[in-house]
Amino acid sequence: MSGVVRVSRRGFLKASFSVGALILCARFMPGQALETLAAADMWQPGVYLGIEPDGTVIIVAHRSEMGTGIRTALPMVAADELDADWRRVRVEQALGDPKYGDQNTDGSKSIRDFYEPLRRAGATARLMLERSAAAVWGVPVVQCRAHNHQVVNSDGRILGFGELVTSAARQRLPGMAELRFKTSAECRYVGHGVAIVDLGDICTGKAIYGIDARLPGMLYASIERSPVLGGTLKSYDGKETRTIKGVRRTVLLEAARPPYGFQALGGIAVLADNSWAAMEGRRKLKVTWEAGPNSDYDSETFRKSLLATVRQPQKVVRNIGDVEAAFARGGTIHEAEYYVPHLAHATMEPPAALAEYHNGIVTIWTATQNPQAVQETVAKALGIDKSSVRCHVTLLGGGFGRKSKADYAAEAALLSKKVGKPVQVTWSREDDIRHDYYHSVAAMYLKAAIDDKGRPTAWLQRCAFPPISSTFDVSATYGGDGELAQGWLDVPFPIPNLRAENGPARAHVRIGWFRSVANIYHAFAVQSFIDELAAAAGRDRIEYFLDLLGPPRSIDFPAEGTKNPNYGKPLDQYPWETGRLRRVVELVAEKSGWATRKPQKGRALGFAAHRSFLSYIAVVVDLRMDEQGRISIPRVDVAVDVGRVIHPERVRAQFEGAAVFGASLALMGEITAAKGSIQQSNFHDYPLARISEAPFETHVHILPSDAAPTGVGEPGVPPMAPAICNALFAITGTRIRRLPINKTTLT
Amino acid sequence: MKKLLLSVNGVRHSFSGNPEMPLLWYLRDTLQLIGTKYGCGKGLCGACTVLINGEATRSCITSMKSVAGKKIVTIEGLSQAGDHPLQKAWQECNVPQCGYCQSGQLMQAAALLKAKPKPTDAEIDEAMQGNICRCGTYQRIRQGIKLAAGVKS
Numbered sequence: 001m002s003g004v005v006r007v008s009r010r011g012f013l014k015a016s017f018s019v020g021a022l023i024l025c026a027r028f029m030p031g032q033a034l035e036t037l038a039a040a041d042m043w044q045p046g047v048y049l050g051i052e053p054d055g056t057v058i059i060v061a062h063r064s065e066m067g068t069g070i071r072t073a074l075p076m077v078a079a080d081e082l083d084a085d086w087r088r089v090r091v092e093q094a095l096g097d098p099k100y101g102d103q104n105t106d107g108s109k110s111i112r113d114f115y116e117p118l119r120r121a122g123a124t125a126r127l128m129l130e131r132s133a134a135a136v137w138g139v140p141v142v143q144c145r146a147h148n149h150q151v152v153n154s155d156g157r158i159l160g161f162g163e164l165v166t167s168a169a170r171q172r173l174p175g176m177a178e179l180r181f182k183t184s185a186e187c188r189y190v191g192h193g194v195a196i197v198d199l200g201d202i203c204t205g206k207a208i209y210g211i212d213a214r215l216p217g218m219l220y221a222s223i224e225r226s227p228v229l230g231g232t233l234k235s236y237d238g239k240e241t242r243t244i245k246g247v248r249r250t251v252l253l254e255a256a257r258p259p260y261g262f263q264a265l266g267g268i269a270v271l272a273d274n275s276w277a278a279m280e281g282r283r284k285l286k287v288t289w290e291a292g293p294n295s296d297y298d299s300e301t302f303r304k305s306l307l308a309t310v311r312q313p314q315k316v317v318r319n320i321g322d323v324e325a326a327f328a329r330g331g332t333i334h335e336a337e338y339y340v341p342h343l344a345h346a347t348m349e350p351p352a353a354l355a356e357y358h359n360g361i362v363t364i365w366t367a368t369q370n371p372q373a374v375q376e377t378v379a380k381a382l383g384i385d386k387s388s389v390r391c392h393v394t395l396l397g398g399g400f401g402r403k404s405k406a407d408y409a410a411e412a413a414l415l416s417k418k419v420g421k422p423v424q425v426t427w428s429r430e431d432d433i434r435h436d437y438y439h440s441v442a443a444m445y446l447k448a449a450i451d452d453k454g455r456p457t458a459w460l461q462r463c464a465f466p467p468i469s470s471t472f473d474v475s476a477t478y479g480g481d482g483e484l485a486q487g488w489l490d491v492p493f494p495i496p497n498l499r500a501e502n503g504p505a506r507a508h509v510r511i512g513w514f515r516s517v518a519n520i521y522h523a524f525a526v527q528s529f530i531d532e533l534a535a536a537a538g539r540d541r542i543e544y545f546l547d548l549l550g551p552p553r554s555i556d557f558p559a560e561g562t563k564n565p566n567y568g569k570p571l572d573q574y575p576w577e578t579g580r581l582r583r584v585v586e587l588v589a590e591k592s593g594w595a596t597r598k599p600q601k602g603r604a605l606g607f608a609a610h611r612s613f614l615s616y617i618a619v620v621v622d623l624r625m626d627e628q629g630r631i632s633i634p635r636v637d638v639a640v641d642v643g644r645v646i647h648p649e650r651v652r653a654q655f656e657g658a659a660v661f662g663a664s665l666a667l668m669g670e671i672t673a674a675k676g677s678i679q680q681s682n683f684h685d686y687p688l689a690r691i692s693e694a695p696f697e698t699h700v701h702i703l704p705s706d707a708a709p710t711g712v713g714e715p716g717v718p719p720m721a722p723a724i725c726n727a728l729f730a731i732t733g734t735r736i737r738r739l740p741i742n743k744t745t746l747t
Numbered sequence: 748m749k750k751l752l753l754s755v756n757g758v759r760h761s762f763s764g765n766p767e768m769p770l771l772w773y774l775r776d777t778l779q780l781i782g783t784k785y786g787c788g789k790g791l792c793g794a795c796t797v798l799i800n801g802e803a804t805r806s807c808i809t810s811m812k813s814v815a816g817k818k819i820v821t822i823e824g825l826s827q828a829g830d831h832p833l834q835k836a837w838q839e840c841n842v843p844q845c846g847y848c849q850s851g852q853l854m855q856a857a858a859l860l861k862a863k864p865k866p867t868d869a870e871i872d873e874a875m876q877g878n879i880c881r882c883g884t885y886q887r888i889r890q891g892i893k894l895a896a897g898v899k900s
Contacts, residue, residue, distance in 0.1 A: 067845030067882045195841065202846030203837045204829040205782020205822030209847060212781040220776065245765055274776035275785070276768045348786050348794055348847040348881045397784070397847025398881050429787040649841055653884070657844055660883025683791040683879060691885040692872040698886060 049078050049121045055149060055162030057084045062094035063114070064105040064369045065198065066399030067657070068713045069650035072196040074110060074118050077646060080189040081122025081182060082129075084161070085149040091197045096371025096391035104370040106404045106513060107567065108613040108711025111646055115709050123179045125168075132167035133159045184706075193647040198395060209397045210367030211352035211426055218354065218422035219248055221415050222278040224285055225267035225435055228676035229509050230258060230292040236268050240284035246277030250285070251418050253411065258474045260510050262377040264410040265435060271419060275426060291676055297508035299341065299441070299672035306443035306505055307337055309464040314503035315478060318489040318562045321497035326458030332450040334536055336529055339738040340521040340721075342671035343439035343514055344686060349397020350432040355412035356422040357382070362389045362413045367396040369404040377406035378413040389413075400661075401513035405437055433686050434678045437512025438671055440465040444525035449497075454537020455548065458497035463488060465521065466507035477504035479518070485565045487522035487610060487718060492555060492578050493548045508676065515661060519612040519718040524739065527608035527722030532735065541607050541726065542589050552579025567614055567711070574614045574708065580641045584618040584703060585609050588639035591701050592620035602626060606727025608719035613711025616641040619659075619719040621695070623727035629747035633663060633695040633724070638716060640700065643707040652700040655716040659698040662720020664689035668740050751815045755780070756824025766812035771795045773811055774821060782822035782850045786879070793878030796851035797821045803858035805877075822850035825857060833857055836895035844882035852878050856892050865898050 050058045059078050065071035075091045094100055102113065126146045133151035134141040136159065143154045151159050184191055201207040226232070238250040248271045255266035268285060272278035327333065353366035355378070362382065368374050371391040379386035396403055408425055415423040427435075442465035448456040467483055469476040479488075479502045489500045514520070534544035554575040557564040566574060588607075589595065597605055602625050609618035622635040636659045645651050668687045672679045680686040725736040728746070736744055751762045755778060762773065769788075774780040774797070783806055786794030790805040797806045798820040825831045833856050836842075843849045852875070859866055859874040866874070871889050880888065893900050 065845075067843075069844075195838065196843070198846065199838050199841070199843065200829060202843045202849055203834045203853065204825075205780075205850045207846055208781070209784075211785065212775075214779065214781075274768075274772055276765075276772040276776075279788075346881060348792070348845070348879065349784070350786075395847075396845060398845045400881075426785070429789070429792075653841065653844060653887075656886060657883035660885060661881075664883075682789055683787050684789070688879050688881060689883070690877075690879060691875045691888065694883060694885045696868075696886065 049082070049125060051125065051161055051165050053162050053165050055088060055160050057082065057089045057161070058092055059089060060092050060094045062100040062103050063110045064103070064371070064393050064396055064399065066105065066369065066396035066403065068654060069196050069647055070105065070110045071198065072194060073647040073650060074114055076189045076194055077115055077118040078122035080187050081119050082126050083146040083148060086189060086194050088149055093393050096375050096393065098372060103372050104404060105399070106369055106401060108714045111709045112614070112711060115646065119181060120176070120179065123181055124174055127174050127179060128168045128171040129161060129164050131171050132164045136164070136167060190646050191648065193649045196650070208394050209349050210354070210365065210394045211349050211397070213354040213365035213394060213424065215354060215356060215422040218424055219271040219273065219419065220275045220278045221269045221271045221412070221423050221425045222275070222282040222428065223253065223267045223269045223411060223425060223431070224282055224287055225265045225431070226255070226289045227434065228289070228291040229260070229294050231289040232292060233268070234288040234290050236288070237286040238268070240286070241270055241281040244272070244277055244281040244284060246273040247281040248272055249419065251415055253414055259472050261472050262373060262406040262410065264381060264407055264414055269411070269415055271415065271423060279428065294508040295676040297673045297676045299674070302441065303339055303443070306441065306464050307339065309503040309505065310337065310443050310445035310462040312503070314462050314464070314501040316499060317484050317502050318498065318500040320495070320499070320560055323458045323460050323497045323499040326449050326497040327447070329449070331457070333447065334450060334533060335445070335447045336532055336737055338444040338521070338525040338528060340442050340524055341669070341739060342441045342509070343665055343669045344433050344436040344671050344680070345398070345400045345402035345514060346432065346686060346688060347396070347398030347400060347402055350427040350429060351402065351408035352424065352426040353409040353412040354422060354424040355409065355416040357413060357417040357420070360384060360388055362416070363392070364389065364409050364413065365392045365394055366409050367394050367403055368406065368409065369396065369399045370406065373404065374406040374409040377410045381410040381414055382417055400515040401517070402437065405512060429683070430681045433671070433680050433682060437471065437510040439514030439520065440468070440511045440518070442521035444521060446525060446529040448529070448533060450533065450536070454533060454539055454544070456493070456495050456533060459493070459495045460499050460501070461488070461491070461526070462501040462503060463522065463525070464503035464505045465518070466505045466511050468511050468513060470507035471510050471512060477506050478502055481563060481565050483518040485567070486518035487526060487612060488518065489562055490555070490564055490576055490611070491526055492576060492581060492611070494550050494553070509673065509678070516612060516714040516717040519610065520665065520721065523608065523610045523718035524721045527610060527719060528725055528735070528737065531607070531722070531726040531729065535729065542585060542594055545607070545609065546582060546585060549578050549582055552577065552582060569614060574710065576611065580616045581609055581611055581618070584616045584639040584641050587701055587703060588618040588620050588637050591639065591699065592622070592637035594620060602731060604727045604730035606723040606725065606730060608723040608726060610715070610719045612715040612718055615710040615712065615715040617715050617719055619723045621720070621723040621727050623724060623731065625728065625731050625746065627747065629745070631667065631728070631741070632692070636695040636698040638698060638700050639703065641703040641705055642712050643705050643709040645702055646709060648702060651702060651712050654712045655700040656698045658714070658716025659720055660689055660694040662717040663693070663695055663724060666721035666724045666739060666741055667693065668742050670740050670743070751811060753814050753817055753819060755819045756821060762811055764811070766810060768811050769807050770797070770809045770811060770814055770819070771806040774806060780821050780823050784847055784850055786848065786851070792848070793855060794848050794851040796854040796878065798854055798858060801858070801861060803855045822853060825853060831857065832895040833860070833891065836891040839894060840887045840891045842884050842887040842891045844884055848878060848880045852880065852888055856888070859892065860896055865896055866892065
């Protein structure tokens with residue numbers, strides 16, 4: 001059996017293309033043409049596609065697979081335009097290398113950024129195959145059409161892709177204008193989907209994750225780290241540790257200094273012949289820590305300080321009209337404060353990396369969203385050039401943003417260099433929960449002046465949260481432009497007087513990206529507050545929401561003087577279109593039976609709608625609460641406009657999963673600190689939604705669209721918490737303004 | 748050192764290491780059966796679930812000494828050709844997302860179907876309650892079990 005799991009030292013990219021293979025490379029710089037490549041050293045930058053003389057089409061997946069299906073969907077795009085037979089396509093995972101362009105699989109952007117380049121790569125290869133077949137037959141190219149891994153001549157003759165490789169490689173590279181793209185109707189895979197390439201391996205236990213990588217002679221490491229971020233080691237005694245059979249040695253890893261970035265945190269590593277000996281040995285360590293400057297971090301105190309911050313005027317990040325003057329005119333005022341705690345990613349596979357240092361070269365096998373960050377981080381940690389770091393990307397047992405940070409790979413590399421053997425670092429669940437890059441805690445304050453129809457004439461919103469940038473710059477306390485554009489300064493309601501503000505907050509733990517990021521707390525506050533205003537006006541929630549949203553328009557942020565980074569995309573290409581949000585709201589209302597639903601004791605619908613990652617999402621949650629206050633979610637309806645859909649089944653899967661992820665954080669997700677230490681450690685005190693707590697069924701309604709594809713992995717999360725809390729209000733009359741819901745007694 | 752005998756996927760093995768070591772690490776680090784996953788080390792998440800004498804068991808909290816003489820089946824041994832009805836149903840329903848927890852989910856579900864060939868939704872939820880899926884594939888897990896069992900959704 002051991003042969004199955006041994007990682008080849010050449011890694012997962014087993015197949016170099018054989019001599020004679022046709023290799024194409026898609027360039028990512030807009031406006032640049034594709035190039036046929038003669039030599040391997042010219043494969044940059046980009047995704048590439050090759051055809052072997054035996055007809056096998058090899059497509060390299062350069063993005064990381066953490067469950068979204070991207071390792072299948074992007075290659076499928078190229079295969080479809082090529083008109084390849086999917087059964088004869090082999091997907092190879094790329095190593096980390098800047099030549100591929102961006103490999104950081106985050107921000108729900110893989111399809112958005114790479115759909116077009118992969119289409120072009122496929123269409124280019126197809127045209128070259130058709131032209132080479134035409135040349136072989138001596139007929140006009142219009143007579144030759146690629147179909148299912150062959151080029152078919154209208155006179156009935158056929159040549160397989162493999163037979164055409166040599167002559168196709170000599171073809172002039174066609175320009176963009178010469179390419180013909182398939183219509184939606186012509187696509188066999190795009191818009192239909194195929195089974196994910198790893199499906200069989202997953203169901204039989206053969207799939208390889210970072211934690212599964214194995215090398216002969218490797219040691220297993222478990223690392224004791226300071227319980228408080230920035231704490232320093234006072235003393236440690238490893239005598240008892242070394243009495244554990246299988247323990248080889250302990251190694252001191254130097255403590256990181258702020259800003260922590262992706263550095264290895266430091267600590268005492270126990271290295272052993274197997275995982276259990278390493279963990280047992282670590283348990284026997286006698287360690288004392290000096291807690292350091294973060295030892296005063298207490299979540300309850302911090303919550304109060306954040307709320308105090310948002311009660312005071314703060315930095316203005318968006319301003320329309322004159323909010324103060326409107327408030328001064330009097331009328332009905334509605335105010336509310338919201339709070340969302342820290343969250344931990346808790347990927348089912350904890351962070352794990354295998355590293356082998358040999359003669360100044362490090363080879364890493366790890367579950368990473370960001371192999372180039374692994375190269376950079378490891379290079380810096382070891383004082384070598386990043387070109388000397390090879391990073392093989394395994395499957396990821398969940399990512400959610402945790403595995404875009406490379407700290408655990410640096411740990412493995414440092415240890416391998418110190419001991420001269422391959423070393424695998426595996427974080428225990430306790431390590432994972434206690435030393436995460438946490439989703440930021442946040443407080444929000446909203447205030448509105450209401451007219452006689454219950455509509456806001458003035459709207460003020462303030463938020464404060466330790467920003468992600470604090471992980472890279474200790475002085476950073478204000479929200480970054482990206483965070484603030486995540487559902488805060490892009491509130492879509494055309495209210496004549498509107499101001500958004502952001503206050504400072506200092507971080508005491510490493511803050512990081514977490515599936516849908518700042519949208520979670522911003523959408524919770526805004527979508528709850530809208531529901532509060534609708535309730536105060538005694539109006540139907542969806543009717544009220546659509547009334548506030550107004551006639552369809554593109555929000556002109558530059559004209560109003562608001563800086564909106566818009567997820568890194570130009571607003572003219574991906575405008576904020578309120579009409580698209582309206583359509584998904586209308587769709588979800590229809591599909592959930594919103595208008596015809598009769599009130600029931602202990603059961604109600606809750607609604608929220610939110611744009612994130614350029615996608616428009618509306619959710620209706622059907623919530624039930626029994627007399628003991630126990631909550632269940634019989635049904636969720638999600639209507640989505642994500643532009644053109646490449647793989648509908650995986651899109652549905654992402655929104656089904658996001659409904660569970662969002663329900664989990666809303667119902668029970670909370671990380672707290674006391675004296676600087678994280679108080680949770682495993683699934684008993686940091687619970688995740690289980691099968692009976694998750695929505696029983698989620699129905700995903702995809703709005704047909706020819707617009708450019710937008711994000712799918714994250715945008716399903718933000719509307720869940722407010723939709724659930726809005727449903728709870730409908731049942732109980734209790735307004736939840738602080739997550740998680742289980743902090744509030746409902747009966 | 749005293750030797751301990753056990754059967755894993757129909758193959759007899761003898762073990763002479765620390766009898767307190769959890770079965771999980773023997774499977775993963777010694778036998779290289781990496782399909783069984785570590786998730787929590789406390790029996791809280793179900794990722795490490797295997798069958799011990801037919802019963803779904805958390806291998807992360809099951810010591811080697813307690814499995815002496817027992818028959819262990821891991822995901823690698825659930826079927827010869829990866830064609831257990833649940834494995835087929837899992838593929839039919841496209842259950843996995845990241846896939847990491849699915850070995851444990853499948854082993855737990857296999858034990859359920861042995862005990863209750865036609866489970867109800869409530870029985871499925873009860874049996875699968877100990878298996879966490881962070882990707883949130885629960886509704887498809889339920890669907891997959893029902894498909895394998897021939898129970899209408």
